[in-house]
Amino acid sequence: MSIFHNRREFLALTGAAAGALALTGCGTGSGSGAPVADGRGKPRRGGRFRALFTGGGEQETIDPHAEALAIDMARTKALFDRLVDLDATMAPVPRLARKWESNADATVWRFTLRDALFHDGKPLTPEDVLFTFGRILDPKATTHFAQSLLSVIDLKKSRSAGKNVVEVALKRPGAEFPALLGTLGTAVVSSRYTDPAKPVGTGAFTLKSFRAGRAFVAERFDDHWDGGAYVDELRILSADADARGNALRAGEAEYGYEMTPTFARTVQADKSVRILAAKGSTAHAIVMKCDQEPFDNPDVTRAFKLLADREKLVQVVLAGQGVVGNDMFGKGYQYYPEDVPQRTRDVAEARSLLKRAGALNKTLSIYTSAVATGFVEAATLFAEQAADAGLRVKVTTGASETYFKDQLAKGVMGSHRSGAMTIPNYINDRLLTKSAFNASGWRREDFDATFAKAQSTTDAGERGKLYGRLQRTVRDEGGLLIWGHPDWLNGVSSRVRGMEAAPPNTLDSGRFDKVWLA
Template identity: 90%
Template structure:
């Protein structure tokens, strides 16, 4: 994996356009599309170069918006392309290239009205571009297209353009969630003339200048962007590990660092050159118990393990206090999350009674973890200590970081788990259905699958919310998800940067650089 591990390597590339670390501001005017700054004291000004640092993926990095898999990929494609719909901080769909949408009575046919937008080659956005994009995403030969499974509900043969600015999307089965699905990763709209990922044709706020996988990405402002265009003249997205990101920010060689550690956030509090932008409780950390294997095929055992967790201590120690406690359900604060379910408390006596009844106390149970994600090993170790209070023995086994998420599906009866931000229906679809590809908890129930299908096809929002709430209650009470904490999403910016929002990952305002400017 080719990423910068020290300041010297970073400067060698970041300084390619001139003196390393220099910000060549080209003007102070606000220009068209300007709006008041968040602090109300100044208006945005155009000009300058903006350098954003992400964990790299080496030669695996891509600017193909339908094959994006890494955070650095997603940031680059967000700069170059737009989606029909995106997701706000609550994971609810909001308009982008689609101005509005409506469905028929049974949610099998959706009509999207497109806004006037130009591609980087000067051509106007048309319904044909949308249909071409969906066809490309759903190409059965392109197995690396991220949204292929989610959008498989689309019946492309029956979908069509209507006039110059409307597209009708027909579905194979009812889905009230189509707008939210179109706001997920890998759903960007490309031009019908798009053929080579190395020569992207998008409608994004930036236009590509150069890209080198594992090294750098340079783009320039697209002045004809439908949303007013970016403020900065040039955007550079570079690969760097966590230490290099922090050092570059402090040294003035970068303006943005993605996914910083809690330790960096603590030290940055006293550093006037750097500011932490934290989206509270925006991700999820859990321990999964495989419900299709002993002893977790017994719901009493899964409940006992949930009762053993000292969630406050896990957040305090593993997350350095940078997060909130979890309640064994994904999506706290998001659309469809049942806030009325009481917070689960630690109860060692009740846990011990359940474990004794199930005959588990005298057995050693292994938890499979890895250093692939910050906090995995620490959380597993601390939970093992907490479980010992009930007389339970848990052995911590550490696996390969390179293959952990694949190995976890077949190894061990417990494992470490994390998830970025996504809609609750997407999480259930990906991880809690019988045929879900990433079902790490082995949760396979036909009645649950059927209830989820019913919720997806329910067009009344109030009833749909109730149905999703019932699904979450079932997972809370019986599932194998011990979701102990929701870490804050920690990004860092130079003190000179304005316009960076506190947004969960995978949402519209996360790693969004068309609205940033340099004070």
């Protein structure tokens, strides 16, 4: 639910004095009057930019190592920078680190730092980076999201190797280590950073005010290493989906995060709003638990994958705003094997496999929830598609509040989705024997061993082949029926420039330092 109780409260938080002002000049000027494009379409400074996200109430934070919500990530991205970030294909790209290299076995990485200033005027040093790692890995800090991912760092053996070089030692080979530094909860903080309410970062904006569950206001940091922001002021606010859409159309906001397919269709003819659609950027799936009957038989999981009418699922559940899946995560990302033929529906072959496995007369249940848009609809439609082979599939709906935890213990099938992340991170989080979120119950020692080999292979070509082999194995034998990849839909005012479609969790997603107002 939106935290805004009425229109007046929303306008007060966005800084408008009255509704009429919001509809004409609110958020467009740097003091008074709207900025005008210079005629050549070049970026210009000035103005106030208002971005709306799903809120998290009192759980919201501006601690960059405890960020858990999209609204947290947007705020910390404004205030801080990472050593490395991820591009649209989930490949690592330089940020505070200008370059990096490893030793022969990828157990030691050297990062050369940029000349960057913190908001307190002090320069970025290797000691700040080491302090950051220490803070993330503090065992008392249980909310630090990247703690598990970065536990591979051997902090005692890591060191400063000069004025602008930091040497990071690892406990085991890590060919993908730079990409880990581009993930959630890894921003670099100053060694003088002690109070999350008083952030000391190198980001393009400095904090002016923050109220969890309410609003965040930041100002341009003119000494930012990447040139600084164009807008004078950034406001990031909490609002539900309907409020985000209404505010965009009324000119009361410049950016709306994660808009629905329905909204995207509605505003097609609206010249005041533009939809940024990052094609196929996330994943929707039905998981089958490979450690339970009947899905401990690969013939059964393969049969279910053949029963899915993927095109219809995309058209109906995603309203056509997506692309069909091929039972592998990360379509379009680094290490995705594009040469694998697209799986298509084959009811006759599915029925033959099910008959051979003795599974035709079983009644199975899909455990789902309204926690995510499309979960219940996809489960219901797939149950109808499975009936074409004579299967009886029952849809069971659970509580939204605890669904993702409950799903690990309940039922033999379930609804699943994943946001954008690197393919190695997805495998690590969801497909290894000891993965905490292994919803498909996929546990194979040979698979784990191949993944470990890929992680330690420094030759990029060989590493890519190993990840391709892992992806093909899951597609052919695993319990992931990845039927579709929804488009990532965000809305912007037609006056916004400098912002393009980008997958979530990447450098250009929810990034406001390069936007300007025409």
